[in-house]
Amino acid sequence: MSEAIVRAICEEFDVKIIKANEFPKPGETRAIATLLAILEKYGEGHLRLVVSTLMETKGNQGLMTAPILWATSDLVEACSEWIEKDLSDWYQAWDKIPLGWITWHCQSLYGIVTVRQAAAGAMYMMLRIYTKNSADREVDFSFLRKTGDVEDNRVLRQVPAETAIEAGKTLLAVKDTLTPREFRAWLRETAGMTRHAADRYMRKAAEGEAPVCTKRTGREMADIGMECLRMRATLPQGEFKPWLREQCSVAVTTANSYMQIARLWGDDERMLEMVQATGLLILAQNKTPASVREKVEALVAKGSFVTREKIEELMKPANTNQHPQLGLAA
Secondary structure, rough: OHHHHHHHHHHOOOOEOOOOOOOOOOOOEEHHHHHHHHHHHHHHHHHHHHHHHHHOOOOOOOOHHHHHHHEEEEHHHHOOOHHHOOOHHHHHHHHHHHHHHHHHHHHHHHOOOOHHHHHHHHHHHHHHHHOOOOOOOOOOHHHOOOOOOOOOHHHHHOOOHHHHHHOOOOOOOOHHOOOOHHHHHHHHHHHOOOOOHHHHHHHHHHHHHHHHHHHHOOHHHHHHHHHHHHHHHHOOOOOOOHHHHHOOOHHHHHHHHHHHHHHOOOOHHHHHHOOOOHHHHHHHOOOOOOOHHHHHHHHHHHHOOOOOHHHHHHHHHHHEEOOOOOOEOO
């Protein structure tokens, strides 16, 4: 059934399916397996748009190859809002990009990155240059654009800490109001940055609150965690994170740690008093082995005050699976 749909779409756009051992001419393809995979992953409408994009734009009929079909599919998925807004502009931009030239030069990257990835990136850049709507989009975070390559960690270090933290807080606030897909689209279309860059700024914002958090005592952290647990259970879905930001002034990651402390030791005054506050934050992390928590609880039961350094020392045996030659974790 799926192959029948693929063949029907190819016939609709005058694409001839040839044997795998034949060299395709313009308007021909031997990548039927790729077309089937795209159909199964995204559906008939998506595949029809992929084929029409290549077959009905200038000079692209000879590029119905597997890497370019996949790259085109990636761009159809990534640019869905653009396509819905102005399909004719989408086709006109494809009329102008030198897709054959892009494909030829991307071949030289074979073995380093996939041709699909390289071509999709180059195609996307040129499509954005040629779209008439490129000047219609509002662009925030202009200070981030001025830094150039936001993927480079060195760039983040060049942005003043206060500016990076404020940007991260803004990103977190927007993220709280959108679905993951909407947030990715907002990053791409409005903020003009990649998800990886946004993650770094959001982490910077979360880290910016860490010094404040470490000044709290164990009892204070547990009390905040108790209140967070209560509010999360009572507030309507989607309102807990805004409440954290506006009423509690605590980052989501920090609140998660406090709630874990409340769950584990909210009623255990000895643990809250006899373990250094920063040590409690380490113990509350999901990656901390239960055996380490048990050892700390045993020390507290004996009347010992447990520091953060002691907890880190206890955790070392859990990370002794080292590479025999490099000394790195296997």
